[in-house]
Amino acid sequence: MQISYKQIQVGTQVVFSGDGLLFKVLSTALGWVDKDYRRLSPRPWHVGFVSRWHPTLGWMICEATGKGVQENPLAIYDPRYYGLYKWFEKPLNQDSISIFLQQYLGLPYDGFWGYIWITIATLFNKIFHKNIGVWKDDRLLCWELFEEFDEFMEKPICKFNQTSTISDIMKALNGR
Ligand SMILES: [Ca+2]
Numbered sequence: 001m002q003i004s005y006k007q008i009q010v011g012t013q014v015v016f017s018g019d020g021l022l023f024k025v026l027s028t029a030l031g032w033v034d035k036d037y038r039r040l041s042p043r044p045w046h047v048g049f050v051s052r053w054h055p056t057l058g059w060m061i062c063e064a065t066g067k068g069v070q071e072n073p074l075a076i077y078d079p080r081y082y083g084l085y086k087w088f089e090k091p092l093n094q095d096s097i098s099i100f101l102q103q104y105l106g107l108p109y110d111g112f113w114g115y116i117w118i119t120i121a122t123l124f125n126k127i128f129h130k131n132i133g134v135w136k137d138d139r140l141l142c143w144e145l146f147e148e149f150d151e152f153m154e155k156p157i158c159k160f161n162q163t164s165t166i167s168d169i170m171k172a173l174n175g176r
Helices: 020-033 035-039 094-104 112-127 142-152 166-173
Strands: 013-017 044-054 058-065 068-073 082-085
Touching: 013 166, 020 035, 020 112, 035 166, 044 068, 044 094, 044 142, 044 166, 058 142, 094 142, 142 166
Parallel strands: none
Antiparallel strands: 013 044, 013 082, 044 058, 058 068
16 A cells, blocks of 8 residues: 555555666566556556664665665655555564664675566566566565565565566555
């Protein structure tokens, strides 16, 4: 369920719409095989979650970017380009989030092979309706980090051992 800025809690899920040339190319390609994705507007791309309240920087989000897994102030992003979603019923326990962050902060980004895997999984999923499972390693795409966080907090966003696409994530967040 989408929520307003005032309703943010730790654990709130943040979905960014895409931008730039790489996004346009990849999202167009994804739209060819995934009709659910094709229907989404704006087209979501990057995901993260609210990890804590910082006394001077405000709400912090944890996300996997090209620089790896890191925390950034939500305030650095333009609110026109992200949506906030409630996924957990109650605010999460800050200690559990800290344990998760200790394990994940600083892990490298999963560039090429991460995308290749997602692409293969999406093709199998959307065209052949087959689940080829999850490829877990210590390199993370933003979607992988997001899924691992929700699983760690015992409310997985997708089916166990399934590589989900961004449209699967949006379906779950919108309660469909
Ligand atoms: Ca990975």
